Each structure stands twice: as C-alpha cells, then as structure tokens.
Amino acid sequence: MVTRLDAKLFDAMTEITWCAGCGDFAILRALKLALAELGIEPYQALVVSGIGCGSKLPDYMHVNAYLTNHGRPIPVATAAKLANPDLHVIATSGDGDSYGIGGNHFVQSCRRNPDITQIVENNQIYGLTKGQYSPTSEKGFVTTTSPDGAIERAFNPMSVAIAAGATFVSRAFAGEPKHLAGIIAQAIQHRGYALVDVLQPCVTFNRTNTYDWYRQRVYHLEDEGYDPSDREAAWQKAHEWEERIPLGVLYRAEGMPPYEDQVKTLMGGSPVSRLEDLVKDPRPQQYEPLKERFT
C-alpha cells in the first residue's frame, strides 16, 4: 500500500530565478505532487537535467539531483538507472535540450526502453539564451535567429516517439498542474521509457504560444473514452495540433521489458547492490592481467 507524503518534503531553500508566470513553476509543483502521491521519498528519486531555464528545476527541489551538459540528461539518467534500478529516475529539460541537442538520445531511448521518465518543458523557444527559435517552434515563427520566420517545420515529439517505439507517450499543459501531476505519476509508474511533453508557456520570449493560446485548443483524451493502447489511434492523435491539441496518455504499451532487465551482466544484481561484495572481494586476479596489458 502506498503512503502518500507531504509534497513539502521536496521543497528546497534555493532562490528560484524563473520569470514570474513561467510555466516551469507548475512543472516543479506537479513533479513534487506526483512523487508525494506515489510515496516516493527524496532519497528514492534522482532528477537529472541539462542546460536551459527548465534545467534549473532539480536545483529547486530537495531530491538527488544531477545537472549535466547540454542535451545529455538521458545518458546520465540511463546510466544511473543501470547502476541502481531501485531509484526512480526522472530526466527533465527543455525542448532545445531534449529534442535538439539531445535529440539522438531521445530517439534511442524510445527504442531502448530504459525505465526512466523524461519530462520535456516544451516552450517552443530557447528561453535562457533570450529567445532563439527551437526544434518545436512553428514554421514562420519570428525570433532573433529567424527574423524572416523559421524555415523548418516544427519537430513533432509525439509522432517521433511513437514511430521510434516508445512505450509511454503523453502530453500535458503547465496551465493545468493537477492534471499534469497525474500524468507525471502515471509516467513514473510505467515500467519502461515514459515521455511527458509539457506545453510550457515562456511568458517572456514566446508571445504566440501563450496560456490563452493553449486554453483555446487543449482537450483531455480521457474525456473522450480514448484507448491509449491503440497505436493507430495514437498516431492520429500525435498529429493533432492546429485546432485541437490532445492532452493525456496518447500511447501506452504494457509488458515490454525495460532495457536494464535484459542486460546479462546485471542479472546477478545491480552494481549498487553488489558494492559491498566488490569491496569485500575485489578479485585482483581479474584486474591484474588487464593492468599488465594496458600499462
């Protein structure tokens, strides 16, 4: 039985430097709520981030945290999960970090299926560096680096994730923190890679995709009797954007074994669980020949 915790357990003393009204506040709140709801204590979770406004998030929580290089939260999160499968590992960063600089890690995770959760703060712009267009910016979006409008079409993370084999693909909105917390909780509970793409208004640099812009378009899949196990239906929903934007779990495949369950060398126990044995029995006979070979 799960014992719910007080979300205040995750509060940190760090001063928050996000702009007033930034959607990242809701994501921070929602992640704390989800962890508390699931009874996950701060020592049982690891939050990994990259570079960008949203990547400051782990610094604002009382939890194990790792702020890594631009675009690299996924490899660090995957490695941590391999080393200690008992940890609940969550990677979080913006659309530029996740889908641009870290785009290949995103795609490979979809097919690799490590048991980690990726929360993408998708504000369709680079906020920290003061407003350049990002992978998810709309074609024609005018920014400092696209004065004539972005030439490329926007990256669609939902369809890419489904096509690449992700087993949990979801979308939420920072303007609805309770719904967002519920989606994050489902993602954390999912055994395998889980994507939560969060529509996160950047109130300072994106004056197009505002809270109102989203409120006029978003709707909840769960209100329409939608079946997230239907991959064909998910593919259709992944392409809805202009008029209506679906929120909720677009696709969920149950029973696919996570990556770490299939790594033979981990079947005798995780590195963390074997630490004590290794300290007691460092097996120098295995290392000496290697040392000789490489020195």
Ligand code: SF4
């Ligand atoms: Fe948030 Fe945008 Fe301000 Fe960054 S620049 S803190 S994304 S509102």
